[in-house]
Structure formats: structure tokens, C-alpha cells
Amino acid sequence: xxxxxxxxxxxxxxxxxxxxxxxxxxxxxxxxxxxxxxxxxxxxxxxxxxxxxxxxxxxxxxxxxxxxxxxxxxxxxxxxxxxxxxxxxxxxxxxxxxxxxxxxxxxxxxxx
Amino acid sequence: xxxxxxxxxxxxxxxxxxxxxxxxxxxxxxxxxxxxxxxxxxxxxxxxxxxxxxxxxxxxxxxxxxxxxxxxxxxxxxxxxxxxxxxxxxxxxxxxxxxxxxxxxxxxxxxxxxxxxxxxxxxxxxxxxxxxxxxxxxxxxxxxxxxxxxxxxxxxxxxxxxxxxxxxxxxxxxxxxxxxxxxxxxxxxxxxxxxxxxxxxxxxxxxxxxxxxxxxxxxxxxxxxxxxxxxxxxxxxxxxxxxxxxxxxxxxxxxxxxxxxxxxxxxxxxxxxxxxxxxxxxxxxxxxxxxxxxxxxxxxxxxxxxxxxxxxxxxxxxxxxxxxxxxxxxxxxxxxxxxxxxxxxxxxxxxxxxxxxxxxxxxxxxxxxxxxxxxxxxxxxxxxxxxxxxxxxxxxxxxxxxxxxxxxxxxxxxxxxxxxxxxxxxxxxxxxxxxxxx
Numbered sequence: 001x002x003x004x005x006x007x008x009x010x011x012x013x014x015x016x017x018x019x020x021x022x023x024x025x026x027x028x029x030x031x032x033x034x035x036x037x038x039x040x041x042x043x044x045x046x047x048x049x050x051x052x053x054x055x056x057x058x059x060x061x062x063x064x065x066x067x068x069x070x071x072x073x074x075x076x077x078x079x080x081x082x083x084x085x086x087x088x089x090x091x092x093x094x095x096x097x098x099x100x101x102x103x104x105x106x107x108x109x110x111x112x
Numbered sequence: 113x114x115x116x117x118x119x120x121x122x123x124x125x126x127x128x129x130x131x132x133x134x135x136x137x138x139x140x141x142x143x144x145x146x147x148x149x150x151x152x153x154x155x156x157x158x159x160x161x162x163x164x165x166x167x168x169x170x171x172x173x174x175x176x177x178x179x180x181x182x183x184x185x186x187x188x189x190x191x192x193x194x195x196x197x198x199x200x201x202x203x204x205x206x207x208x209x210x211x212x213x214x215x216x217x218x219x220x221x222x223x224x225x226x227x228x229x230x231x232x233x234x235x236x237x238x239x240x241x242x243x244x245x246x247x248x249x250x251x252x253x254x255x256x257x258x259x260x261x262x263x264x265x266x267x268x269x270x271x272x273x274x275x276x277x278x279x280x281x282x283x284x285x286x287x288x289x290x291x292x293x294x295x296x297x298x299x300x301x302x303x304x305x306x307x308x309x310x311x312x313x314x315x316x317x318x319x320x321x322x323x324x325x326x327x328x329x330x331x332x333x334x335x336x337x338x339x340x341x342x343x344x345x346x347x348x349x350x351x352x353x354x355x356x357x358x359x360x361x362x363x364x365x366x367x368x369x370x371x372x373x374x375x376x377x378x379x380x381x382x383x384x385x386x387x388x389x390x391x392x393x394x395x396x397x398x399x400x401x402x403x404x405x406x407x408x409x410x411x412x413x414x415x416x417x418x419x420x421x422x423x424x425x426x427x428x429x430x431x432x433x434x435x436x437x438x439x440x441x442x443x444x445x446x447x448x449x450x451x452x453x454x455x456x457x458x459x460x461x462x463x464x465x466x467x468x469x470x471x472x473x474x475x476x477x478x479x480x481x482x483x484x485x486x487x488x489x490x491x492x493x494x495x496x497x498x499x500x501x502x503x504x505x506x507x508x509x510x511x512x513x514x515x516x517x518x519x520x521x522x523x524x525x526x527x528x529x530x531x532x533x534x535x536x537x538x539x540x541x542x543x544x545x546x547x548x549x550x
Contacts (some may be wrong), residue, residue, distance in 0.1 A: 041123070045404035046342035047411060048451035 001096040001109065002070050004059045007035060010079040011065050014049040019080035027041070027112075029062040032112055034064050038086060056087060064099055130206050143239025148189035153310045155241040155249055161364025162252040166193050166259060168357030173263045174541075175351025176410060178343065180531025181267045188262045188271065192278055196255025199283035204254050205247050208295050215298035217288055238371040249368055253313055255344040256365075258282035260317025263462035264325050267343075268528050272523040277512055281320055285507045289316060289500055304496040305488045308369035308474030309449060310425030311499045316504050318469025321460075323508035324393075327516055331523035332460030340454045342462065346497075348409055355413040359389055362420050366427045381427045388427075388439030392419020395443025403447065409517065411447055414463040418446035427477035434482035441478075442471045450506035473497050 006018060012100055013030065020028065034055035043052035065073050082088050102110040132455055139500025143151075152514070170189035173183045201224055210218025224247060226232040232243040258278050265274060290312050292299040305310050334342055339500020366385045370377045401407040419439030423430070430438065449466035453459075460466065476497050515521055522528075527535040534540060
């Protein structure tokens with residue numbers, strides 16, 4: 001079991017959600033985060049003084065998937081989240097040691 | 113002739129009605145009861161319009177400061193209204209209007225004393241307003257002067273010290289210097305003119321604010337390595353709501369300063385006031401757009417207030433064109449003032465010094481330039497500006513400096529970093545929201 005963690009541009013969320021549901025992914029968690037990579041930030045003015053905006057708002061998606069599905073999911077996210085400009089984001093895939101469904105106590109793949 | 117009771121009973125209501133509508137029917141003041149009622153009613157409307165400016169200040173100051181200090185800002189603004197009104201009743205009113213006095217300082221006694229009979233009613237101000245109307249209208253002005261300081265010292269002043277300072281400032285300093293003009297004192301005798309308080313309210317508040325800010329020092333992280341680090345306001349909607357409430361209140365602030373419902377004067381004042389505000393917005397918009405490359409909302413909010421403060425000294429004696437020019441110049445002045453104060457490391461989170469002090473001085477001098485009344489002289493206006501500046505600044509500086517020694521005037525570094533809401537009040541303004549620390 002793997003966790004696919006995707007950091008995407010906020011306005012891409014609906015598109016990514018739709019693309020994932022089209023391949024059968026029905027559950028995910030999102031959080032509002034800020035970050036920067038090579039996009040860095042830019043300079044703005046407030047009341048006559050300059051300041052740097054470094055952290056850019058992003059959306060993070062956490063999706064738990066079965067091993068065979070990982071490649072499909074990564075591809076779906078990538079294609080729907082891409083704009084071609086700097087700041088499109090990143091996808092991290094990590095191993096999940098255990099997954100538990102709280103309501104029933106199911107564990108492992110049946111909890112996904 | 114035999115007396116017919118019918119006519120006696122008819123005569124009473126007829127005469128009463130005639131007293132209201134007949135132009136010839138008047139009292140000793142020469143004003144009919146109907147006109148007196150109209151005048152007094154307008155003055156009471158103006159009173160609560162000025163009152164709502166406190167909500168305007170609260171919203172504007174909250175919006176332009178950080179979320180972690182919002183409860184503190186709201187608390188200060190609420191407390192000041194109470195302190196202002198109560199001290200004005202206790203002593204402020206009678207310090208500001210001491211009656212016959214030496215022109216510098218006088219006191220008509222503790223508390224309010226309603227003159228007997230018509231003396232407190234139609235005879236009090238020649239049928240313009242009652243004694244109580246006079247008190248409550250002026251009391252709202254006093255509280256407004258006190259609240260100007262709260263924006264400048266925001267985010268780092270110690271609450272208790274601020275409340276002590278405000279109480280003494282509004283109870284003693286404000287009314288004594290105010291008596292020099294509105295109380296019939298030496299500046300009034302000299303011909304100094306301040307229609308609604310560019311100096312007496314805004315200048316006084318501004319000098320007080322400057323004194324406190326100098327004693328207090330800038331916020332942590334504002335001036336680093338010779339650079340100005342902007343500290344962004346947390347709510348532009350709140351700030352905008354605040355500005356519009358203040359503009360709304362100004363209809364009463366200036367409109368009520370006519371001190372009657374005189375249709376010609378009040379309508380003129382409405383026009384000059386609003387056009388100056390509009391001109392202030394326009395000029396600050398153009399100026400900040402040119403200087404900052406993008407138009408800054410907080411600057412044009414300050415711009416409208418700058419125009420309003422600028423017109424306040426002469427709203428009833430300048431032409432329409434004059435009011436627009438005054439507003440335009442105020443709008444330019446406020447933008448450069450904001451940047452100037454940052455340049456010399458005087459930290460003013462909301463632009464109170466730029467709006468109230470700088471444009472208060474401008475508005476007062478502008479009377480000497482633009483007034484249609486030939487008795488208004490520029491050099492006399494300047495004397496007034498300097499007199500108020502020297503005395504008010506010295507008093508405020510001395511007072512706040514003393515408080516610094518006695519009880520401290522600034523929160524600790526940790527309190528400032530974590531926010532005054534939790535440390536001074538124990539209640540966050542936005543429960544359930546995540547606010548990031550800056």
C-alpha cells in the first residue's frame with residue numbers, strides 16, 4: 001500500500017478530483033498549504049515599502065492506494081494538474097505500513 | 113361682553129398651533145419652537161453620526177493590523193468611548209467651555225449642570241440646541257480625538273498604560289487646549305478658525321499619537337537592517353467598512369458643527385466634505401499607483417480620510433472648488449507622509465499620523481488660503497497650529513514618558529510576537545481559525 005501525496009496549484013483541485021474519480025479513486029484528504037520550490041516568490045509593495053512573497057498557496061492531496069494502482073494515480077494527477085508553468089507542484093509516493101478503517105476495524109487493503 | 117366658555121376652550125389649541133406655524137410667534141430667543149425642534153433634532157442626528165465613527169475606527173484599525181491583535185484593538189476602541197464620554201461629563205465639558213475665563217485655562221465646575229428653564233432649552237443657544245444636546249454632541253468629539261492615538265500605538269502598547277494615558281489626555285489636555293478656540297479663548301480672540309476640528313480634534317489626536325509612538329518605539333521586525341519590512345493588515349474588508357463608516361460619521365462631524373440645521377450651511381458642508389473625501393481618494397490613488405506601481409487599497413482608504421480631515425477646518429467657508437483642491441492636496445500628502453514616517457523609523461500601523469496630524473495641519477492652514485472669509489488669515493492659522501503642536505505634544509510626551517517610568521508602556525517581546533489577544537485578553541479574535549504568526 002502506498003500513499004500518494006500531491007502538491008498542486010489550488011485552482012487545479014476540481015480537475016484533479018475529477019480525473020481521480022474517473023479512474024476509480026473515491027477517497028482523499030486535502031489540506032491548504034504554502035510552499036515554494038524553484039517558483040520562489042515575487043516582490044510586492046505595501047504602503048510604500050517592498051516585501052517578498054516567498055510562500056505560495058498550494059493544495060496538498062493525500063491519497064492511499066493499492067500498489068498496482070499507484071502508476072495510474074500518479075499519471076492521472078500529473079496530467080490534470082499540469083499547466084506547464086513554474087509552480088505546478090510535486091508528487092511524493094511513500095510506503096504505508098498499515099491502514100485501518102476506524103468504523104469497522106478492517107486493516108490492510110480492505111481498509112483502502 | 114359675556115365670556116363664552118366655548119371660545120376659551122377653542123382658543124387654547126388654536127393659539128398653540130399658531131405658536132408653531134405662525135412666523136411671528138417666537139420666544140425670547142427670536143426663534144420659533146418649530147425651528148428650535150428642527151435645529152435640535154439635526155444636532156442629535158449629527159451626534160449619533162459622530163458616534164458611529166468609533167465603529168469606523170475599530171474596523172479600520174483592526175483591518176490594517178494583524179489578526180493576533182484584533183481583540184486588543186477592539187477592546188481599546190470600546191474602552192475609549194466610555195472613558196471619553198464619562199470624563200467629558202465629569203470635567204471635560206466644563207474645561208472646554210469654561211464660560212468667562214482668562215482665555216488660557218478655566219473650569220466651569222465638576223459635572224453637568226442644566227441651566228434652569230428655557231436657559232437649558234430654547235434659550236441655551238438661541239434656539240439651535242439644548243444644553244444636553246450641546247454636551248452629548250461635543251462629548252462624541254472628545255472621544256474621537258482620544259481614539260486617534262490607539263491606531264498609532266497598536267500591536268505593542270500595554271493596555272493598562274494606554275487606558276491611563278487616554279483618560280488623562282481626553283479629560284484634561286484635549287478640553288483645555290480646545291477651550292482656546294471653541295471655548296472662546298485666546299486663539300478665538302485672535303481670529304483663529306477651526307470649523308469642526310482639523311486642529312482641535314485631529315491635530316490634537318495626531319500630536320498625542322506622535323508623542324506616544326516616539327516613546328513607544330516601532331513594532332518588532334518593522335525596521336530591519338535599514339530596511340522597512342511591511343507588516344500587512346489582516347482584513348481589507350474590515351478596513352474598508354471602517355473607512356466608509358468614518359465618512360458616514362463625517363456628515364455629522366462637519367454637518368453638526370454648523371451648530372444648527374441651517375439649510376444653506378449644512379448642505380454646503382455636506383458638499384465640501386464629500387468632495388474633499390472623493391478628491392482625497394483620487395489623489396492618493398494616482399500617487400500610490402505611480403509610486404508603488406500598483407494601486408494600494410490601504411492608501412486610498414487613508415486618502416479619503418485625509419481629504420476629510422483636510423476639509424474639517426474650513427468646510428463651511430471654502431468654495432466647492434476649494435474643497436476639491438484641499439482634498440487633492442491631502443490625498444497626495446498622506447501617501448508621502450506614510451512613506452516618510454517609515455523612512456525615519458516612526459512606526460504607524462494605520463497611518464494615523466499621516467491622516468490626522470499631517471492633514472490636520474494642512475486643513476488648518478488651508479483655511480488661511482482658501483477661506484472666502486477675509487477675516488481668516490494664514491499667519492493666524494499658523495500660530496494656532498504651532499501653539500497646539502507645542503503644548504499638546506509636550507503634554508502627551510511628558511505624560512506617556514512618565515507612564516513609561518512608572519508602569520511601562522510596552523508589552524514584552526514574547527507577548528508582542530505571540531499576539532496581544534492571548535496575552536492581554538486571553539481571548540483570540542478568530543476562534544476556530546488558524547492564524548499564522550508573523
